[in-house]
Amino acid sequence: MPVEVRQPLFHGRCAVHALWFDLDLIGPDEARRRVLAHWQAGSHLFLAGGGYLLRWPAPRWRQVDTLDALALCQVGHVLGSAPLSQAELATLPAGTVWLVRAGVAQAALPQERLDAAAWLALDAITLCVPLAPPSPPAADAMLAPVALEVVLGAAMPRRNAASIAFERGLALPAPSGQPEVQASGGPDAAAAAPGFVARLLSRWRLGPAAPPALSSGYLDMVIALFAGGDLALALSHAVPVGAVDSGGAAQMLPLRRAMRADGTPAWAPATPLTSAYAALLRSVYRSAFEQLDGAGRVDEAVYVLAGLLQCPSEAVTYLEQKRRYGQAARLAEHAKLEAPLAVRLWLLAGELEHAVRLARLHNVFDAAVQLLETDGSVLAAPLRRHWAAYLAERGDLVEAAAVLRSLPDQRAQTLAWLAQAERHGGTLGMRALAFKLALDPATLHESAAGITALLAAGGEDGAGLRASLALALLGKGMPAVATSTASWRVAGELLRKVLPERLEGANRLDAEALAALAGLAGGTALHADLPRYRFTPEPHVPPLTERDASLALRLDQRGLLPIYDARCLADGQYLLALGQGGVLRVDRDGRQLAHYPVPAEHLVLSYNGTRALALARRGSQYRISRLDLVTGDAADWLGIDLQHWSGSYDGVSWNVAFERRLAVLDTCAPQQRIVWEVPGLPGEIVGYRDRGDMLTVVLRVADGIEQWSYHQPGRQLRQRDWWKSRSLARATHLLPGPPYSSPWPVLVDEQAGTVTLMLREHPLRMPVALAPQAAREVRIDGKAIVFVGSEGDAMCCNVVSLSGNAMHVRIDLPDALAPGFSLHDGRLLVFDRAGRLVDLDCDSGKLRSLCLR
Template sequence: MTFRGRTDAGALLIAVPLIGEAEARSRVLALWSPGVTVHELPGGDWLVTLPAPLSLRAEHAPGLPLPTPAEVPRAGAIHRYDRTRLPEVDPAAWLDLGELEVVPLTVPEPELKPTPVEPSFTQEPDLRELASVGEPDPMPPLWPDGGLLGRVLRGWYADRRRRYVDRLAAQFERRRWGDALRNAVPLGGPGGGHPTLRLPGRRSGPLVPTPVRRPGGGSMPYDEDSHRRLRTLYRKAAAALEKDGRIEEAAFVLADLLDDALAAVTLLERHGRPRPAAELAEGRGLEPALVVRLWWRAGDRDRALRIARLRGAYEAAVERLAKVDPRAAGHLRLAWSADRWAAGDAVGAVEAAWPAEDLRAGAVSLARQGLDADAPHRPVLLAYALARRPDPGHADEARALLAKPEPDEADWYDQRAFVRTLRTVDLADRALDTELTGAALRAVLRAAPHETDPAARPGLIRALRRRADPLLAADLPACPPPPDRPVLRLRAERRPGGLPLTDAVALSRTTVLTAHGELGVRLLGRDGRVRAAWDVPAHRLIAADHGGAALLVADRGEAQDVHRLDLTTRRTAHWATLAAGPLPTSYDGTVLPVPDADGLAFLETRAPRLRALARELDRDHTVLALARTPDTLTALIRHRSGDQLRRWDLPRLTLRDRTGLPPARYTLLATGTALLPEPTDTGLRLRAHGRNPGDRGPLPADTLTLLADGDTLAVAAEEEPEVSVTLAETPGGRPWAGVSFPGLPRLRAHAGLVTLYEAEGRIVVLDRTARAQVLNVRTPPV
């Protein structure tokens, strides 16, 4: 206790009998903030508990400052009270609103119109159309299967084909390139179309490669000898044309006649024509890294960056470019790092720049800026920040992180993230490197009970031993095996939160982003306290995979108003107004898949105008639901031919599965699975459609709800007076956690964390890998 001078007070003791209740009330109201509680002590004094220590001068304080509410001085002695047994004083009861007239305010909703979407900077080829995927149109046979007429037609056609090939071969052998190339028939590829008896028509226009080939109306069928003969002629023609310096015509032969786009692209690039090479590579759907490299070398860097961003091709493109132009590869790597930083991904920005020795000083600077901004994944940034000229404060933070003698689950995950990054980062300060690797070795051994990947532990220990003090490394004990983890059983908070919830997602083990409708958005810490708040209406949250950004979606009837939140800078900006419809719950930080009237658009969220980088599907397909993880995207689609389930690999947007479904109300998983409870004689069973179809076993109750997000599934069963939520690794598999809620919760999954939340403000976050509780809190008051 302090009677004079400045002190930090955790509570205040107000002598109500001495100063009177009116004065005591005014002092409490002056102190009031969210989290303040008031309890009445025996004798009439009030114990005011503060949510955080308050620095004040004792002689000017509204009551006796106490370091903690646990110890209260009374009559010359220290008393300890159980505040749960003390009567609570409710300041709300002091407010008399009886004489106030309540006037309801009606605010007209603004009429929002969806933001127009600019077309893609390039027309994406329809790969399914080019590959003729789907039911082919029935074609009549060219001639009867048997009989005299069939034999006569076959002989006539064979003679006609032979004469055509002979004329074409003569033109090629005489190097009459103009006639030969315009009369030549393409071999293979999507341009051939269906068989026909008509001879190919003569081409018009320039003889240059066609970036996007569409199915032709028909082509002559060739026997094996004719096909081999033409292929040999075309190969020789391409070589001769290249030797004569007729590069575009040689590329035409390779790309259009031989259907070898990669060879044509290589030829064009070899002869210093990167722009037509890039157009051809992009139009023919070649490897994205190759397309990025070609556009970068062609000077269209904006286009190269958009493709790299959409297809996740930065790393492969840098490797490809480094083989032919190391300086340009360095510039592309720097642009990659800047792009990740602009997306709010501080760790991604540092890791993109780190492999280049000349960019490491800048990477260390980015890591320090991320630490100053309290960016996500702080332990990883801390390891990088120590690599060059370490700040003493950062070094002390690393020592404190590794020195915790008995880390809990959360501390160990921070330690593990730091240690695994330290393994790959050599510190320039050799003494600090030896000290921290030794401390990291001890931390790895202490935290063995929390390890979720014991197979990786021996390699981690060997890497750290080589850099630690040899005497310390020699004296380390053997690493104990990890214990078996029982099924996790939890109960959510009984009391409701202060703010109603419309959405919540754990971005990391220390932060939860919450949406409260028109009341805005909050960022909560592990203790449930508000770390940041934004007065931007939001009913749904779309979290970036890296946890450094989110899209805030406000429902506005027929429209959805979307703001972008940068969690590193703590700034928000309006992005777009979209038509009402299903949206995924996550995105890569830059590209968001959005259903619209033309199918499925992949919109760039950081462009000044709403722009589609790519499209899938068309007007005949209506997207009913989307489920996404960083690696895969699944859509439930309605088509006139019936419902479909489609799955793409991300980020390359490669279509992997397409399955027809009977109409029903499915629960969708990003793994390409649609789940449906089906009644049987013995109760409900879970039926999987799409990828890996089949019976997934009995469900635990007759009244239940499936909760799903990404690739995570939970089953919520009503068990009066609670709702029991069971989580399993696979649909119908062995459960790993069970959580009880007073009401039906909702589920979000992000970065290995599962968030269960209730509209009344209860939040439970679980670690899916460790099978452990991360937090169990309520939303704070308004």
């Protein structure tokens, strides 16, 4: 029963026990904001009397006249919002809460307890996970290459010294460039006169006289042993056919090739005589294989196929027919066969973990899943789940959802990944929104507020995002999925915005895309109602390297925040390393979008722009932190003594060089985990370049220069060449050359202030003038060379073409402080610690600059 009171409110300073927030008066959003502002540890929140009741664990003295809520104080045996008299209290029951509204005391019993944690929006907050305490070093979990002996074990035939010496003699080049082979020295190979095969081939005039080793009769003896029927003895003396036919044994890693100054290998080609011997050996080995297979001697038969005939693919198929899946998988790895085949075999062998590690290293989940699903194997589903998890770790959330959507029991996870990508915004968010609406039209109401904000967004960014959503709805660059009613509704609203913007030149959607969007929105009727429009063709913009006039920029402005490194992100954004100031994500105008509180002097960005690594020097090591640009999380990872590293990675596997070894680190592992490595390099790495599909390093060895090139993602060695050149030996810089070519030496003359690039012993002097003892850095990208150096009091960045030796770009930063640049995917960023940043698109010549204030 309501009770009328004389004094409706407290005044002055009182001991407040609780606060009440009127939902009808201030609305739910403002009420939640005020509740969180007054929250104390140990508080309790209830729904009471048509509002929120926040009860503190202990009374707090407050000036109640200034509070933005109704103060509740202890009045006798009740909590009330007014100083009730004794007469008024006598009419009230005990243990209740009373609110005085319009001069009337009304009971407000707590009805439902609420959890205020659900109101907290953490999307814009960067969570920094502290560095974990050091733990004892664990053994590197590495996919180490295996030898054929490991595959076959004790059943592997043991080769004698004569066979090994014969093979190595043919494989090692002589100083003159001709194969030099020592006599085998075994008692069974002491014949000095040419064997009957050599005499017969010579009589047929198949080629010049045989090399000394062939004249020794060793191969005649091997053929005779196989003809005699003692296969065990014959196998111990056999040599691979590749050692006879090509002048070099088939190796898992190619031997070093001596190269001439003109870039051609200093090898003598195989003679017709050696090729004829190889043909005879193949026939003999094939017959031996059939005998061993018929006798059930599987391991020895595999040795003949893989080791002697050098047909590893046939050997793997043979082992699979025998249901020896583990051996087949090891052999497939040893022989560098297609990685999806090895993944499938490891799964058939029951080694799911090993199969997943191999698929992650080579990024072959797609092909491996297709192989399994073609066979109708039940192993395809678990591998598909690991594939989706791998893509999510890389930040490819839309692709992860596309992989997982075919599994009905994973629908919740699929939608969760898409929702996470949608909250990130940008182009990634538009792709996720379009995919989510196509998969589940019922989620349209969840995204209604975001779609409304997108349609109302102004400026260049708003127009760009609307164009990105239009393309995503049309399936451009998206997983194949049928559209839904929600997609149609959004397309109709979007068309009203993007069509006028296209006519104004705010986006680059073509007529075909607009027509398709109209068809998606309303079919032929809406398409017929569209106004007739005509777009002027886009003007042809020649690349910088094809222009007659050079581009020059001088940036005199200075900022306040130092830039140690910079990288381009999608939607016109940048990721900036500020040293001890952390990492900033800013828009095209320099406005801060996110801050990551980890020290950063160097940045490594994933290909998709959703993951990054921040490196900061700490003594002899680099402290490395991981950044998730989608969730905003930042975490310390590890400290390691790095010498070289790749400036980009796939979001999981990162190429590095340290302690005279190349390695691939798993950046998703809690600690250092090496998944691939080449230990014990023969020299110091003086040149390092990762092109994405090819990793090239230049080594300075004791007797010259070597260049190694690995094809990626499989990391297969495709080049190991050696040069003895004066220009390479005295070069100031050695730039890794294109695959299968020589390194490019850069010679800097300190006294003359000149820079010369040597291309196959031909000098190419770059049109730049340097101050003596100037800081400088050189890098080659495609058809141009980028050179950064000091001239006077300014830092100059010059882009010079390799073909015409003409300067196309010159960027000057006066009074530069520790200048630097990054060059990735045709985008050149020049920056310094005076807060200046210049962004140049080397293809279009579009130039943008900003200063951090």
